[in-house]
Amino acid sequence: MADLMSKGTPRALVLRAAGTNCDRETVHALELAGAVVESIHVNALSRDPSILEGVGLVAFPGGFTFGDDVASGAVLAHIIEQRLRPQLQRFVDRGGLVIGICNGFQVLVRLGLLPGGEGRGALLWNQSGRFEDRWVYLTSGSEESPWFAPGQRYFMPVAHSEGRFEWFPDQPGQEFPTEQVAFSYCNEDQSAASYPDDPNGSHRSIAGMISADGKVLGMMPHPERFVRPEHHPSWMRIRPDGAIPLEEQLPVPLGLSIFRRAVDHLKTHQGDLVGEGGTR
Amino acid sequence: MSLTYTVTILHDLDPNPSPDHDLREALMAVGCSPDEGDLLASDPVFYLRVPEQDADRVEALAQQFLAGSPACRAVVHPGVTMPPRDEGQAAIVVQRRPGVMDPVSQSVIHAMSESGFVSSRCQVRTARRYRIGGIETNVPMLEGLASRLGNGIVDEWRSFSGGEEEQVPDPFREFPSHSQGRVEIPLIEASEEELVAISVDGGLSLDLAEMQAIRQHYIERGREPSEIELETIAQTWSEHCCHKTLTGAIRHGDLRYGNLLQETIFQATRQLDLPWCWSIFRDNAGVIGIDEEWGVSFKVETHNHPSALEPYGGAGTGIGGVIRDTLGTGVGARPILNTDVFCFAPADTAAEDLPTGTLHPRRLLRGVVAGVRDYGNRMGIPTANGAIHFHPGFVGNPLVFCGSVGLMRREHVDKEVHPGDLVVAVGGKTGRDGIHGATFSSRELTEDSEQDSSGAVQIGNPLEEKKVLDAMMRIRDENLCRSVTDCGAGGFSSAVGEMGEETGAEIHLDRAPLKYPGLGPTEVWISEAQERMVFAVEPSKLGRIQEILLEEEVECAVLGEFRDDGKLRLLHHDQLVGELDVKFLHGGRPSQERVSIPPEPKPLIKAEVDHLDAQQLLCTLLADGNVASKEPVIRQYDHEVQGRMTLRPLAGADRDAPMDGCALDPLRDGSHQVVVSCGLTLGMGEVDPYQMACHSVDEALRNCIASGGSLERAALLDNYAWGDVKDPAILGQIVECSRGAADAALAYGTPFISGKDSLHNTYRAGGVSRSIPPVLLVSAISITKGPLRVPGSDLKEAGSSMMLIGPEGAIPGSLMQWLHGGGGGIPAPFDGELGPRLLQQVRQWIVAGQLRSLHDLSDGGLAVAAAEMAFGGGGIGLDLDIGALGADRNRSLFGEGPHRFLAEVRDTDVERITADAEAVGIPLTCIGRSVVEPTLIIRHGLDRCIESGVGELKQIWKRSLEAIWPTS
Numbered sequence A: 001m002a003d004l005m006s007k008g009t010p011r012a013l014v015l016r017a018a019g020t021n022c023d024r025e026t027v028h029a030l031e032l033a034g035a036v037v038e039s040i041h042v043n044a045l046s047r048d049p050s051i052l053e054g055v056g057l058v059a060f061p062g063g064f065t066f067g068d069d070v071a072s073g074a075v076l077a078h079i080i081e082q083r084l085r086p087q088l089q090r091f092v093d094r095g096g097l098v099i100g101i102c103n104g105f106q107v108l109v110r111l112g113l114l115p116g117g118e119g120r121g122a123l124l125w126n127q128s129g130r131f132e133d134r135w136v137y138l139t140s141g142s143e144e145s146p147w148f149a150p151g152q153r154y155f156m157p158v159a160h161s162e163g164r165f166e167w168f169p170d171q172p173g174q175e176f177p178t179e180q181v182a183f184s185y186c187n188e189d190q191s192a193a194s195y196p197d198d199p200n201g202s203h204r205s206i207a208g209m210i211s212a213d214g215k216v217l218g219m220m221p222h223p224e225r226f227v228r229p230e231h232h233p234s235w236m237r238i239r240p241d242g243a244i245p246l247e248e249q250l251p252v253p254l255g256l257s258i259f260r261r262a263v264d265h266l267k268t269h270q271g272d273l274v275g276e277g278g279t280r
Numbered sequence B: 001m002s003l004t005y006t007v008t009i010l011h012d013l014d015p016n017p018s019p020d021h022d023l024r025e026a027l028m029a030v031g032c033s034p035d036e037g038d039l040l041a042s043d044p045v046f047y048l049r050v051p052e053q054d055a056d057r058v059e060a061l062a063q064q065f066l067a068g069s070p071a072c073r074a075v076v077h078p079g080v081t082m083p084p085r086d087e088g089q090a091a092i093v094v095q096r097r098p099g100v101m102d103p104v105s106q107s108v109i110h111a112m113s114e115s116g117f118v119s120s121r122c123q124v125r126t127a128r129r130y131r132i133g134g135i136e137t138n139v140p141m142l143e144g145l146a147s148r149l150g151n152g153i154v155d156e157w158r159s160f161s162g163g164e165e166e167q168v169p170d171p172f173r174e175f176p177s178h179s180q181g182r183v184e185i186p187l188i189e190a191s192e193e194e195l196v197a198i199s200v201d202g203g204l205s206l207d208l209a210e211m212q213a214i215r216q217h218y219i220e221r222g223r224e225p226s227e228i229e230l231e232t233i234a235q236t237w238s239e240h241c242c243h244k245t246l247t248g249a250i251r252h253g254d255l256r257y258g259n260l261l262q263e264t265i266f267q268a269t270r271q272l273d274l275p276w277c278w279s280i281f282r283d284n285a286g287v288i289g290i291d292e293e294w295g296v297s298f299k300v301e302t303h304n305h306p307s308a309l310e311p312y313g314g315a316g317t318g319i320g321g322v323i324r325d326t327l328g329t330g331v332g333a334r335p336i337l338n339t340d341v342f343c344f345a346p347a348d349t350a351a352e353d354l355p356t357g358t359l360h361p362r363r364l365l366r367g368v369v370a371g372v373r374d375y376g377n378r379m380g381i382p383t384a385n386g387a388i389h390f391h392p393g394f395v396g397n398p399l400v401f402c403g404s405v406g407l408m409r410r411e412h413v414d415k416e417v418h419p420g421d422l423v424v425a426v427g428g429k430t431g432r433d434g435i436h437g438a439t440f441s442s443r444e445l446t447e448d449s450e451q452d453s454s455g456a457v458q459i460g461n462p463l464e465e466k467k468v469l470d471a472m473m474r475i476r477d478e479n480l481c482r483s484v485t486d487c488g489a490g491g492f493s494s495a496v497g498e499m500g501e502e503t504g505a506e507i508h509l510d511r512a513p514l515k516y517p518g519l520g521p522t523e524v525w526i527s528e529a530q531e532r533m534v535f536a537v538e539p540s541k542l543g544r545i546q547e548i549l550l551e552e553e554v555e556c557a558v559l560g561e562f563r564d565d566g567k568l569r570l571l572h573h574d575q576l577v578g579e580l581d582v583k584f585l586h587g588g589r590p591s592q593e594r595v596s597i598p599p600e601p602k603p604l605i606k607a608e609v610d611h612l613d614a615q616q617l618l619c620t621l622l623a624d625g626n627v628a629s630k631e632p633v634i635r636q637y638d639h640e641v642q643g644r645m646t647l648r649p650l651a652g653a654d655r656d657a658p659m660d661g662c663a664l665d666p667l668r669d670g671s672h673q674v675v676v677s678c679g680l681t682l683g684m685g686e687v688d689p690y691q692m693a694c695h696s697v698d699e700a701l702r703n704c705i706a707s708g709g710s711l712e713r714a715a716l717l718d719n720y721a722w723g724d725v726k727d728p729a730i731l732g733q734i735v736e737c738s739r740g741a742a743d744a745a746l747a748y749g750t751p752f753i754s755g756k757d758s759l760h761n762t763y764r765a766g767g768v769s770r771s772i773p774p775v776l777l778v779s780a781i782s783i784t785k786g787p788l789r790v791p792g793s794d795l796k797e798a799g800s801s802m803m804l805i806g807p808e809g810a811i812p813g814s815l816m817q818w819l820h821g822g823g824g825g826i827p828a829p830f831d832g833e834l835g836p837r838l839l840q841q842v843r844q845w846i847v848a849g850q851l852r853s854l855h856d857l858s859d860g861g862l863a864v865a866a867a868e869m870a871f872g873g874g875g876i877g878l879d880l881d882i883g884a885l886g887a888d889r890n891r892s893l894f895g896e897g898p899h900r901f902l903a904e905v906r907d908t909d910v911e912r913i914t915a916d917a918e919a920v921g922i923p924l925t926c927i928g929r930s931v932v933e934p935t936l937i938i939r940h941g942l943d944r945c946i947e948s949g950v951g952e953l954k955q956i957w958k959r960s961l962e963a964i965w966p967t968s
Helices: A023-032 A043-049 A047-053 A073-083 A085-093 A103-111 A256-268 B020-031 B052-067 B102-116 B139-149 B191-201 B208-221 B228-234 B263-273 B305-310 B311-327 B360-380 B440-447 B449-456 B460-475 B491-499 B520-526 B537-551 B580-589 B614-623 B689-706 B726-750 B815-819 B834-847 B861-871 B891-894 B907-920 B950-962
Strands: A009-016 A037-042 A057-060 A099-100 A120-124 A130-139 A153-160 A164-168 A181-186 A204-209 A216-217 B001-012 B038-052 B073-078 B088-095 B123-133 B155-160 B248-252 B255-257 B277-279 B287-290 B294-302 B334-344 B383-390 B401-411 B421-426 B483-486 B504-508 B532-537 B557-561 B567-572 B577-580 B592-597 B644-648 B660-663 B674-677 B714-721 B752-758 B762-765 B770-773 B774-786 B799-803 B852-858 B879-882 B901-905 B924-931 B936-939 B941-950
Touching: A009 A023, A009 A043, A009 A047, A009 A256, A023 A057, A023 A256, A037 A043, A043 A047, A043 A073, A057 A103, A057 A256, A057 B277, A073 A085, A073 A103, A073 B052, A073 B102, A085 B799, A099 A103, A099 A256, A099 B383, A103 A120, A103 A216, A120 B577, A130 A204, A153 B726, A164 A204, A181 A216, B001 B052, B001 B537, B020 B038, B020 B123, B020 B139, B038 B052, B038 B102, B052 B073, B052 B102, B088 B139, B102 B123, B102 B460, B102 B644, B123 B139, B191 B208, B228 B491, B228 B520, B228 B567, B228 B577, B228 B580, B248 B726, B248 B799, B263 B752, B287 B714, B294 B311, B294 B334, B294 B644, B294 B714, B294 B752, B294 B762, B294 B774, B305 B311, B305 B360, B305 B401, B311 B334, B311 B360, B311 B401, B311 B460, B311 B483, B334 B360, B334 B674, B360 B460, B383 B421, B383 B660, B401 B714, B401 B774, B421 B460, B421 B537, B460 B532, B460 B537, B491 B504, B491 B520, B491 B532, B491 B557, B491 B580, B520 B567, B520 B592, B532 B537, B537 B660, B557 B879, B567 B580, B577 B580, B592 B726, B614 B815, B614 B861, B614 B891, B614 B941, B614 B950, B644 B891, B660 B879, B674 B689, B689 B714, B689 B726, B689 B762, B689 B774, B689 B834, B689 B852, B714 B726, B726 B774, B726 B834, B799 B907, B815 B891, B834 B901, B834 B907, B852 B861, B861 B879, B861 B891, B861 B901, B861 B936, B861 B950, B891 B936, B891 B941, B901 B907, B907 B924, B936 B950
Parallel strands: A009 A037, A009 A057, A057 A099, A099 A216, B248 B592, B334 B383, B504 B567, B714 B752, B879 B936
Antiparallel strands: A120 A164, A130 A153, A130 A181, A181 A204, A204 A216, B001 B038, B001 B073, B038 B123, B088 B123, B088 B155, B248 B255, B277 B287, B287 B294, B294 B401, B334 B401, B421 B532, B421 B557, B483 B532, B504 B557, B567 B577, B644 B660, B660 B674, B674 B774, B714 B774, B762 B770, B799 B901, B799 B924, B852 B901, B879 B924, B936 B941
16 A cells, blocks of 8 residues: 555545646645645546556546536546546545545536435536635534534635535435535524525535545535635735734634645555555 | 437426526516516527437437436437427527537537547537526517527527427538639739729728838739738738837827837836846737746737627637737746726616617626636636726727736747747637638628628637647646747738748648638638647657647647748648748838827816715715626636635625735745736826826726735736727827826836737717727736735724825816716826835835725725725724815815825824825825724715715615626
């Protein structure tokens, strides 16, 4: 398993395709979190899928892959389905961590990796009918995971037009897996939000979903856009002297904390990953 | 043998469907307000043509990919047939005209090839079927709706009443092809009248003197020009490419200019001679240094006429075009910020006030914003600075400015072309897009409206440009290219012409990848198809470039090579269709001296405001589009992507208060900040164009300082937008504007580094040609070291002193004046001595943390600025007294002028700041305090002339633009 680490440092892959556009800041966030990161085009990974065996984390960044033509994430999900599905499944099965942000979340849902299990989800047009960029408060889900502490308040920007999560049970009356809610939109005091604090009108105000084992996370908000205190949209109001606040002076954790927790998880759980290990 | 299928996607499994917003907007526009229970659906339609052997793959593709979600289902029909509608439902089908770019179809073909289709033998076209249920419809109403859902320039449509089956024109019908080969134009024997006729009929826009110079050149060569040669000369000599008016000779009263821009704006930059200006006025954008290693490029372009015809496509290709300017700066800069500034007629313009054939400003605004949104967001570039102005003078001719900032290393700033380098076309295919009205070979085809119209507008494909961007950054970082430029106006003719200006080139036009067969060589050469770049490549490096392009899914073609004999040779299937001498092409244009009329001061016409009290005036201003909150627009742009923003366009307690500019951390390490802002003083242009230019420079720089910038390293861009420059009075305004811009730039020590002019912005109304109001947009970019220091415009706490910084404003040129029927007079003067001193001092106060909040005074003056500061305070109010500012209450409240800010200062800092201001001679007046009560009170002595809840004022300020983009 030593191959998944570079001198004890977890390795991460940021997967990009035509129209991906949050790849570089996602690389930056993972690097700040302490990972060794490689950005790779889906065509290059398709030529050598064994690259997946050498990493502990795969990120599907935001963007408009293939212009979101037909539907958000549709073409990239189709390409992965046709070329990389088994390899990606093996990666997940051996305990690799996956994060899909915005368009990446849309791809994971389209592939059925999220929510996984019985029933399916879909990310549909916002109730407002348009693209919106705004900062929103989130409450994290009820279960411990490698990605977040339960019940915590976060603050991050969303920027999407197709982020309304809907749930489609296989059977009528099937229960919704509430423990798989990763993030839900809320007000500043974590009470239930309505538009615009809930920007898209999702089922149960869902902003993100996580797999039953906690390894695969998908979310519409962008944690990679809040990796320094001055990314806070009104940081000028935090300190009386008007200077940029220190991280611990922020009223909310950085979005970076999500990446840090995942990278720390890989550091401490490196022996738990099952599989052959990579050749790289 | 091919088979045709129609796949219709029905979103009827969505548990929480929302009505189609475009359809609802269109219904409202025809005077029909839909009820809750009415059906407003839109079904994506895919027409597939596949080889027989792939027929059994269609159903799986339709369900798994084209539907692909539990929220919808696909219905597959053989032929061009859609699933039946429920009883009573009317329908409208909108599809692209033949030959018009359909980006979605390319993505579908990509997916088909993944699924094993023989994609080279597949064709896809897309459409949208709108269904309307529960609403009474009739044929004229449906046609009215259709014309709002589609745009006749690029779309065709059919409408169907309840029970009527959809029958649409064959979506796969071919685009007719036409003439090929060399066409000669008889010029040598032509009379003066004939020369003019040749220029007019060919849409060449060359005047008689220019045509005579061309005739003389061909007489010397002893042959007639070919069509493609004449087109190339016309493109190269066009206003758009060589800016002949602004770089021409002008006699202006007692002043004589050999080259107006050279002797005003460029001269100021030369005089300042700053070492951090790395590239000025010579490349596709200006470039300034961040430090020794990194720099930023900046360019702002206009795309007015295409946006007036087809706002969505026009604005999208506007932003797409300026992003390519960034990609084509040096050997490529990485775009890190977009800006946009629009000028429209007021959104409530009455239909009868619209010139015939023009779109309503509300529709233009929605279309333009959607175009910038969809192109900018898909490119992954934050759109975070801009402005929207409204004035009745833009009713027939809106202005759409799009800007782009790029990041690059110093080593990538310079480029060169060597003889023997390959000419490589990269990116999108070439089609008939953007070919002007009539070339000689297609003249007879202009009868055919399809031909004519599909050429008039370019359709953008941001996905293509994003792929080009990704590939280019890799090619640049591996140093594989010697020179790069973008294909903009004039297409290959301008791009290759510019790159080969010193060398010449040989180009095989048949090698360009085409969207559809049948383009003649001239069309290939001048097509303005989007998303194309031209590289100059050393032959040994071609292989690696092709490898990168293949992985990034970008097409390329080697068109030819650069030469060493100064000849531009154009071939088509080995036939020589044109041969031009590059010396004549770039140096043969005759110059003429133009005479301008220097503008006279305009007599003051008093604004009709006596019947309005100060409170009413403030409310009118806050509700006016020029001042009203731009939040509904800003939110539609991704202004955070790339994770660099440190000051966003909206901030404050509720993150909805307007900041004066934006700032970003270019290297993502806190070591430097790039601050971007703009200035456009619309009302000032008609009053005094010299002052307008000074005021615009000043406003851009005040915004820049208030956003955390510094004069130490700040640079400017100029964008002229004017009416008919053949009118000597208008030319006189331009001269005055250029003088003012140069004087202000020198005063501030801030060089202009790039610019662009858009002239001939005229429209016909009531049988007369009218010009737009004079506009100079000034954009500013500043670099500062270390983390951002910026107070923001939002009030921070109650109990602070409110300090008015700077001299008095004036009513002439103010928004209040022209909004209420006034005009003329003497505007508040620009002070070249005070301005820099004042901005440097304000910067020092910001760095020392002595300003809690700071806002520049612009449209609407002090009263509007005070209100806007309170909008960000989260409930803090203001209690101000303007009694000390003079007897003219309206002038103190709403007057405008340069060098003015309102600042919030802690009581403990007031003494220090007052002493500083006195020491350097800056006007500074304490006009009141921030207070706990959420109320804006402005007293004029004993008269409480304004007293209103901040929340109520904020609602007035917010709702004007919200009404244009309703969310429910």
